[in-house]
Amino acid sequence: MDTPTRTDVARGRRAPQARTRVVVADRNAITRAGIRAILERSPGTAVVGEAATYDLATQAIEEHGPDVLVIDLDLGDDTTRGLALCEDVHERFPDTHILIIASTLSEMVLIEALRRGAIGYLVKDQVTADELTKSVRAVQEGETAFGRGVGAVVAKTLGSSKPSDDKLTERETNVVQLVAQGLSNQQIAHELFISVSTVKFHIHNASRKLHALRRAELVHHATLAGLI
Amino acid sequence: MDTPTRTDVARGRRAPQARTRVVVADRNAITRAGIRAILERSPGTAVVGEAATYDLATQAIEEHGPDVLVIDLDLGDDTTRGLALCEDVHERFPDTHILIIASTLSEMVLIEALRRGAIGYLVKDQVTADELTKSVRAVQEGETAFGRGVGAVVAKTLGSSKPSDDKLTERETNVVQLVAQGLSNQQIAHELFISVSTVKFHIHNASRKLHALRRAELVHHATLAGLI
DNA sequence: TTTTTACCTATCCTTATGGACAGGTACCCC
DNA sequence: GGGGTACCTGTCCATAAGGATAGGTAAAAA
Missing domain, CATH: 3.40.50.2300 (Response regulator)
Structure with missing residues (x-):
């Protein structure tokens, strides 16, 4: 019809x-x-x-x-x-x-x-x-x-004229997800086939973007923001 | 009526x-x-x-x-x-x-x-x-x-015949909440007027109860369980 | 009264984490 | 071709975290 x-x-x-x-x-x-x-x-x-x-x-x-x-x-x-x-x-x-x-x-x-x-x-x-x-x-x-x-x-x-928080990159999100699961930097490195240094690098950047000072806070913020 | x-x-x-x-x-x-x-x-x-x-x-x-x-x-x-x-x-x-x-x-x-x-x-x-x-x-x-x-x-x-998870005590919940906020053990100790050893003790017990191996995982589980 | 529970403290030692640098490649857009 | 972004790697070093052990008190429950 x-x-x-x-x-x-x-x-x-x-x-x-x-x-x-x-x-x-x-x-x-x-x-x-x-x-x-x-x-x-x-x-x-x-x-x-x-x-x-x-x-x-x-x-x-x-x-x-x-x-x-x-x-x-x-x-x-x-x-x-x-x-x-x-x-x-x-x-x-x-x-x-x-x-x-x-x-x-x-x-x-x-x-x-x-x-x-x-x-x-x-x-x-x-x-x-x-x-x-x-x-x-x-x-x-x-x-x-x-x-x-x-x-x-x-x-x-x-x-505050601040446009907004930065978004996490794909890689950063991956790393944060693994951090939330309780994996150590070494385990994450192994999981993602990258070096521990790189893991630290991503965690560092993600922490800055989410205003977290340590990984526990990072996980908390990320969880509340629905990233995990 | x-x-x-x-x-x-x-x-x-x-x-x-x-x-x-x-x-x-x-x-x-x-x-x-x-x-x-x-x-x-x-x-x-x-x-x-x-x-x-x-x-x-x-x-x-x-x-x-x-x-x-x-x-x-x-x-x-x-x-x-x-x-x-x-x-x-x-x-x-x-x-x-x-x-x-x-x-x-x-x-x-x-x-x-x-x-x-x-x-x-x-x-x-x-x-x-x-x-x-x-x-x-x-x-x-x-x-x-x-x-x-x-x-x-x-x-x-x-x-698995395991009755169930233990519940966190009041003190443990307090400590975990502060952990989630990204405070270090020292800061938590200062906040709660207890020693760093005690903070570690509570975190250790809470981690065991929530099957977490490190504080990031602890925070994640606690957040999902609504403890925070 | 004895036991359990929650709570608190400590030391020793290993490993993990995080900050500060100092670089690198690959790709896309103007 | 230059600039931006995401991504990757490394070293050095101070500090934090976590496991193992070994105690303590106060109050409630059995």
């Missing part, structure tokens, strides 16, 4: 039957169902697509051209892909506003996501149903929406 | 209008809504109560005497309270079957929870709507329900 093209969908966006069309991307089926249940309490809001992976998310956005994309950037092994997706969506679908719904408040992810076009950031464990509804509404209108504690981080970072 | 006693509620449990009565306890409003939405797709299943804290959970159970308690044991700062709650519910409401829905697969929490009366354990990020529905049904019938990967851990631990 009618197979609407992307443009048709985009034009039909503000049709009376659904003023707000949302796509939800989260690897967790329960969370997706929860967001859908909460948002659809508001008449005029419809969750038109769900996705559990980056590929499915891209597909759903292309198919539905939603007003709002509610997304957890931790859909896969690689957080970078989530940020890339933000950028991509922001460029290709400028009318789709992005609301991040994260497990933790990671300054790096937050700042990077905002730079790539997201305009809202909520922390799962702290958000109420009401806040979620309001945030989606705000974001749909192009306004920002930050959960509790998030605003302060944004202000701090913007105030 | 009719203020049904607990016994009344328990007796009315298999009334035709709702064969399965569920209480959901999770600190996360989205997750609660999601579990409710998924479970209530099954006719005959009703979520009769929601709770975001241990106190509210206890209250909801006392009030509704549900068939199934679906609970994330991480409702507060103290994971021990969740385990205590399991034990308490299991003793006081033997007909209420407990299904754990955890963020991560923690062997310690899993085993301890099973020992205290829980009969199901699912991992949030890996569960599908269908599995959740089936698990609740199984648990309601008094059968066990384990998510992907969980069964293997259960088998392994039961096979």
Whole structure:
């Protein structure tokens, strides 16, 4: 029957039957169902697509051209892909506003996501149903929406004029992962076929980027930031 | 009006209008809504109560005497309270079957929870709507329900006849927290007004309990176990 | 009262870690 | 071709960490 093209969908966006069309991307089926249940309490809001992976998310956005994309950037092994997706969506679908719904408040992810076009950031464990509804509404209108504690981080970072924390390189991430597993520098060197000096070098750089003074702190920060 | 006693509620449990009565306890409003939405797709299943804290959970159970308690044991700062709650519910409401829905697969929490009366354990990020529905049904019938990967851990631990991991003492937890912040043994000693030897002693014991060989691994395990 | 538990301290010794240098290659972009 | 980035390697040296051992106290439980 009618197979609407992307443009048709985009034009039909503000049709009376659904003023707000949302796509939800989260690897967790329960969370997706929860967001859908909460948002659809508001008449005029419809969750038109769900996705559990980056590929499915891209597909759903292309198919539905939603007003709002509610997304957890931790859909896969690689957080970078989530940020890339933000950028991509922001460029290709400028009318789709992005609301991040994260497990933790990671300054790096937050700042990077905002730079790539997201305009809202909520922390799962702290958000109420009401806040979620309001945030989606705000974001749909192009306004920002930050959960509790998030605003302060944004202000701090913007105030300090420091663009953001450095990201770890692939190799650094590998090394940090092994550090977290309790391997010694020697074991890591053996594992990655590099010298102990190189291992130290990567740990040193990763520590600087994550503001850690020793490996225990490094692991803690990396774990909280979802790098592991 | 009719203020049904607990016994009344328990007796009315298999009334035709709702064969399965569920209480959901999770600190996360989205997750609660999601579990409710998924479970209530099954006719005959009703979520009769929601709770975001241990106190509210206890209250909801006392009030509704549900068939199934679906609970994330991480409702507060103290994971021990969740385990205590399991034990308490299991003793006081033997007909209420407990299904754990955890963020991560923690062997310690899993085993301890099973020992205290829980009969199901699912991992949030890996569960599908269908599995959740089936698990609740199984648990309601008094059968066990384990998510992907969980069964293997259960088998392994039961096979090794090792009762379970030790819990960290208060002091050990303090020390590990400071370790995670990147403090050296000396700094920790100064912070806690104890000697460096004592700090090492506690770290040594905590490492043994958490099966960590070095402090980086210790921090990682402790972070994942929610001790920090 | 005896035992257990949590807690605290110490010494000796080996190995690991981290800082400061001082270099190298390969690749991509302007 | 120059500059940037990621990556790799080495040495020297001070300090931190961790294992093995061997004690101690105070309070709660058996």
